[in-house]
Amino acid sequence: MSFMTATHEVTAARPSLQFACSPKTRLFFTGPPQGLTGSIPLVNTSDGKLKLRSIGLKSSSLKGVAKLPLSEIPFFAKLYPGEQADIPGTIALDSSTPPGHHTFEVTVGGTTVMAEAHVEEVVDLRMAPAQITILAGSSPHVTRSFVVENAGNVDLPTGAQCETPILDSNDIASAMVAGINDSDKSTVEAMVKSILLHWGELHVGTLVTRRDPIVLHPGQKLSVDIHFELPATLKPLRHYWANLQLYNATLFVDIYTTANYGSKTKRSGKAQGRAP
Numbered sequence: 001m002s003f004m005t006a007t008h009e010v011t012a013a014r015p016s017l018q019f020a021c022s023p024k025t026r027l028f029f030t031g032p033p034q035g036l037t038g039s040i041p042l043v044n045t046s047d048g049k050l051k052l053r054s055i056g057l058k059s060s061s062l063k064g065v066a067k068l069p070l071s072e073i074p075f076f077a078k079l080y081p082g083e084q085a086d087i088p089g090t091i092a093l094d095s096s097t098p099p100g101h102h103t104f105e106v107t108v109g110g111t112t113v114m115a116e117a118h119v120e121e122v123v124d125l126r127m128a129p130a131q132i133t134i135l136a137g138s139s140p141h142v143t144r145s146f147v148v149e150n151a152g153n154v155d156l157p158t159g160a161q162c163e164t165p166i167l168d169s170n171d172i173a174s175a176m177v178a179g180i181n182d183s184d185k186s187t188v189e190a191m192v193k194s195i196l197l198h199w200g201e202l203h204v205g206t207l208v209t210r211r212d213p214i215v216l217h218p219g220q221k222l223s224v225d226i227h228f229e230l231p232a233t234l235k236p237l238r239h240y241w242a243n244l245q246l247y248n249a250t251l252f253v254d255i256y257t258t259a260n261y262g263s264k265t266k267r268s269g270k271a272q273g274r275a276p
Contacts, residue, residue: 015046016109017077020084027106027115032122033097033153034065038115039086040106044079052077052087056107062117063094070104091117095124096153096218123247124152125216131252138260140230148249149221156216156247162209166231166255169239205231207242207253228253236261 019025020043029038044050057070064070070093077087099121106115126149134142150156208229216222234240236259244251 015048015050017042017044017050017052017079018109019043019111019113021113023111023113025113027113028118029091029115030118030120032120033093033095036091036093036117036119037088038091039088040075040077040108041084041086042077042079042108043084044081047081049078049080052108055089056112057091057104058107058112059102059104062097062102062104065092065094067094093117093119095122095151098153098218119153121154122152123154123156124150125156125247125249126151127246127249127251130250131254133254133256134228134230136230136234136255136257136261138258140232140261142228142230143225144228145223145225147221147223148216150216150218153218155218158211158214158216158246160210160213162244162246164207164209164242164244166205166207166234166240166242168204169241204235204240205233207231207244207255209244230255234261 020041025041027038027040029036031037040055042052053074053076054072055075056072059070062070064073073091075087075089077085079085097119099119102117102119104115104117105112128147132144136142210227210229211224214222214224234255234257236257238257240255240257242253242255244253
């Protein structure tokens with residue numbers, strides 16, 4: 001007579017790295033939303049080498065870079081038996097996460113502790129195209145379309161008007177050589193004065209831009225029209241340039257004047273002068 005004996009196999013839990021701190025300890029991460037840095041204290045209480053490849057994150061308000069709820073992120077650590085260490089790491093959040101203090105949970109090896117993210121303010125205005133060329137003909141007015149994006153985490157108000165100097169394409173070195181050649185070279189003072197006069201001539205006027213005032217919110221992208229007004233002081237058949245700075249974004253403007261630059265404005269002025 002045979003008897004069948006039921007056997008039950010008990011699978012032991014795989015050892016894992018653990019927090020080397022009290023569950024009441026609070027962790028801290030600081031930095032911009034997509035680069036929060038901090039450290040996690042870990043310990044290996046097993047008798048073998050252990051690796052950690054990810055940690056669990058949970059928050060009711062914070063989201064990851066793809067604007068999805070936080071769940072698990074890569075976080076690599078390797079500790080030998082009995083070893084403990086503060087492991088540095090980076091957490092990436094949605095780029096529009098507002099600045100300030102945010103709380104979330106971190107889980108390692110089945111244990112969860114609270115953590116705090118100190119998110120810094122990020123001003124990141126992006127503009128496309130970043131460089132334009134204006135062929136200035138009879139009219140000093142030009143309109144161009146741009147795509148602007150707020151890739152930061154704070155509101156960016158833009159006013160209705162900006163001004164920036166227009167410079168002759170001749171560089172400072174060329175102006176210095178011309179200044180020396182045009183001076184009488186009798187004294188150093190005379191040469192320096194001539195150089196400064198030529199440098200001053202590089203600034204030929206002011207580029208004025210006008211647009212509808214808006215407030216660009218974090219993550220917002222819009223198409224906008226910008227109107228450029230060129231001064232009457234520009235000379236025909238010349239090359240000028242200007243840099244328009246708006247927050248961290250820079251728009252490079254190349255200006256080429258044609259042979260009839262400003263003729264429309266001059267004709268309009270003469271017509272007004274003949275009016276009774």
